[in-house]
Amino acid sequence: MFQDKEKISVNQAFMLVIAGGIGNIFLVYVNPAVKDAGRDGWLSVLIAYTMSTLLGLVLVNLGLRFPDKTFIQYLPVVLGKFIGKLIGLAYVLCWMVMNPIIIRDFMDLMRFFLPTTPQLLIGSLMYILVIYVAYKGFEVYARTAELFVVIVLFSILLLMIGISPNVDYGSLKPFLENGFSPVSKSLLVQFPFAAETILFMALWYPCMSQMKKGKKCVLIGVPIAGLVLVLLFITVIAFTGPAMAAELTSPVFYMVRYIHISDFISGFEALFMLLWVSSIYLELLVFFYQPLIGLAQWLNLKDYKPLIIPGAIINLMLSLIPANVVQASYLDTLKNPYIILPMAALIPLVWMVAVIRKLDESNK
Amino acid sequence: MKIKLTFILILTSVFLSGCWDLVEIKDRAIITAFGIDKSDMDGKITFTLQTIIPSRISTPMKTSPEMKPSVRVVSKTTDSFADAIREYAKQAERRTYLMQNRIIIIGEDMAKEGLTPAMDFFMRHPDSFQGAWVLICKGKASEIIKWNSEVERIPADFIEELVKTRNFICSSSVENIHTFVNKLSTKPTSPATAMIELVDSGNNETEARLSGIAVFKKDKMAGMLDNLETKGYTWINNERGRRLFEIGDIGKANVKMTHEIEGSRTKIIPELINGKPAILIKVNATTKIYVQDGSLDLDSQDTLKKLEKMLEEEIKSQIEACLNKALKEYKTDIFGFGEKIHRKYPKEWKKFKVKWEDALADLKVITDVNVKTKSTGMIIDTIKP
Structure with a gap:
């Protein structure tokens, strides 16, 4: 099985939590948050990541009860064979939806830079990388994450500093103008974004060399990701104001292009490219492993590697389904409350069943 | 191993060059200024592009007797923005490139029609740079775009410097695309940007200002x-910015003196007075004496105090003139x-916002100006004969 061969260190696990938490979410979360909650969207992001941290703690407790099984593997143990297998399949299918959406986001935004290059080619090139890394194994991904997460965090920070002369933090006032209900409505979209990293962790957690330290990774990693996104949201709103941010296809990209420091430091698009492609790489693999490993374990296969190429081809083909960018971004927000939210809600449920049934395999 | 490495390097050079979207710099028509006018023909718009x-x-500046202009100006009358770019590309056999465009000049007639379509174009186009300055001109924008600067090889550069x-001299206040649209999108706020005009500077020359x-x-x-x-x-x-500031009479007859404003800071503080909105404008400025004609005794504190008072009154009257006109x-x-x-007052605002534009005329605005004269320059009092 996948977790017998491969081990990841505490530091790598920590970076994986951040990778899942920021991923390419920083490119897509601003629009739905502004549309739902206006200028108070940062609050819903903050609450979402706090909830996600709690969810992570629940998962760590659950994972410690089954130290050598992944989420898909202990579902039948906890919920009974039939229901467990059924829900496991639902998980695998749900995860399969994610990857096409991410690669579609990538191809759509790439249209600005390479308007005549075929979109499928751009997607395919990205997938060649993904397939290569997937064949090399999960350890390789964990090691690249260690490097790329630092690049992503550093670049986001640099962009926020670069734009700081042009921002007006007054745009964030008035606070909670329309009461709390828009913020809670926005949580339906924002919490699933935050929960993605925990759902991912459900699969790699047994690979950790020191599983006890998983709690620490969650407690530090998720808040870091959340804090960066909150700060980024505040910067975007302070720069554009809520009405403008709601209409921009990519507020972060718009912001990056505007940065001109003392007339000679400009052209931050290159930095954005670096940040963006590495974040897409992180996010693509987050959601490439899940369905593959999940499916392999659901079918009790010895190895997930034969599934890599068929999986990649299916993902690429599925990504071509949305007719245009409006539909694609609509799907992007639609998947959150209807697909990820139920999946995330199931983790505490499974945990409760496990506690009530006093299931614990850690002493074996 | 080496063969593998070579193979990978060759492969990356194939993939990384982006061959589909390669546009050589010589195939680009780099737009430096963009003019928009309302055409005399019904419903059409005239675009003037400076490329x-x-x-x-590229050639270094030579003192040749016949200096040809380094830019090309083309005017097209079309229905929409997209047509303008296409029509231009047809003629130029080059791909238009908006990223270097720093100046957008809009004719007065066009501005009175509404700028939403223009702003939509500049916000939507992937090439366009949102830091480009928006200027409104009296008369036709095409005339300013066609105008040739004596100082700069590219006239648009001159306007950008302007x-x-x-x-540094703070003669006006200019918005760029981003701030303009930002103000438009903030509901009660309307934008305001500088106007540009060509004036005769003598010697058969004109200059933009x-x-x-x-x-x-x-x-x-x-x-x-x-x-x-x-x-x-x-x-x-x-x-x-710094600016020069003249005041006339100071108690005595015909004292001519000029101050330089070294720095200023304005705070706008909203207040509620008896449930009605009011605005407090607080200006803090520090000045330096720039020139005086010698009839004032600058050695005494009283004179300086008096001067500060005069400046405050002057600034107040300027602000009030502006408020009266706009509001x-x-x-x-x-x-x-x-x-x-x-x-500041989100709850009360819900009442005010319905009739905000009508209420503007009766809006109570209090100006509080505070001027400190810090320096008298290199000398204190005029060195008298």
């Missing part, structure tokens, strides 16, 4: 501010007062 001729830019040096400010109501131009009101606007809008005559909120009240 660089690369071969004339806009930038306003920070900023004069006055175009005031908008939503996206339509409502009118303009004259020089005095423009000065008032730069105070309210917190332009921090009472044009009834537009170019200062963002409404948004300031919205931010």
Whole structure:
């Protein structure tokens, strides 16, 4: 099985939590948050990541009860064979939806830079990388994450500093103008974004060399990701104001292009490219492993590697389904409350069943 | 191993060059200024594009008797923005490139029609740079775009410098695409940006200069501010640059003196007085004496105090002139007062916002100006004969 061969260190696990938490979410979360909650969207992001941290703690407790099984593997143990297998399949299918959406986001935004290059080619090139890394194994991904997460965090920070002369933090006032209900409505979209990293962790957690330290990774990693996104949201709103941010296809990209420091430091698009492609790489693999490993374990296969190429081809083909960018971004927000939210809600449920049934395999 | 490495390097050079979207620099028509006018023909728009001729830019400046202009100016009358770019590309056999465009000049007629379509184009186009300055011109924009500068090889560069040096002399206040659209999208606020005009400078030469400010109501131009009101606007809008400041009579007859404003800071504080909105404008400025004609005794503290008072009165009157014009005559909120009240008093704002534009004329605005004269320059009093 996948977790017998491969081990990841505490530091790598920590970076994986951040990778899942920021991923390419920083490119897509601003629009739905502004549309739902206006200028108070940062609050819903903050609450979402706090909830996600709690969810992570629940998962760590659950994972410690089954130290050598992944989420898909202990579902039948906890919920009974039939229901467990059924829900496991639902998980695998749900995860399969994610990857096409991410690669579609990538191809759509790439249209600005390479308007005549075929979109499928751009997607395919990205997938060649993904397939290569997937064949090399999960350890390789964990090691690249260690490097790329630092690049992503550093670049986001640099962009926020670069734009700081042009921002007006007054745009964030008035606070909670329309009461709390828009913020809670926005949580339906924002919490699933935050929960993605925990759902991912459900699969790699047994690979950790020191599983006890998983709690620490969650407690530090998720808040870091959340804090960066909150700060980024505040910067975007302070720069554009809520009405403008709601209409921009990519507020972060718009912001990056505007940065001109003392007339000679400009052209931050290159930095954005670096940040963006590495974040897409992180996010693509987050959601490439899940369905593959999940499916392999659901079918009790010895190895997930034969599934890599068929999986990649299916993902690429599925990504071509949305007719245009409006539909694609609509799907992007639609998947959150209807697909990820139920999946995330199931983790505490499974945990409760496990506690009530006093299931614990850690002493074996 | 080496063969593998070579193979990978060759492969990356194939994939990384982006061959589909490669546009050589010589195939690009780099637009430096963009003019938009309302055409005489019904419903059509005239576009004037100023593009660089690369071969004339690259050669170093030579003192040749016949200096050819380094830019090419083309006017097209079309239905829409997309048509303009296409028509231009047809003629130029080059791909137009908007990223270097720093100046957008809009004719007065066009501005009065509304700028939403223009702003939509500049926001939507992937090439366009949102830091480009928006200027409104009296008369036709095409004339300013066609105008050739004596100083700069690219006239658009001259205009850009003009806009930038306003920070040192603070003669006006200019918005770029981003700030313009930002103000449009903030509901009660309307934008206002500088106007540009060509003036005769003698010797059969004309020069471009900023004069006055175009005031908008939503996206339509409502009118303009004259020089005095423009000065008032730069105070309210917190332009921090240096500027010269003349005052006439100071108690005595015909004292001519000029101050230099070294730094200023304006705060707009919204208040509620008896449930009604009011605005407090607080200006803090430090000045330096620039020149005086010798009839004042600058050694005494009293004179300096008196001078400060005079300056304060002068600044106040400029601000009031600007407020009167914008709030009472044009009834537009170019200062963002409404948004300031919205931010501080969100509950009360819900009542005010319905009739905000009508309420502007009766809005109570208190100006509080505080001037400190810090320095008298290299000498204290005039060295008298």
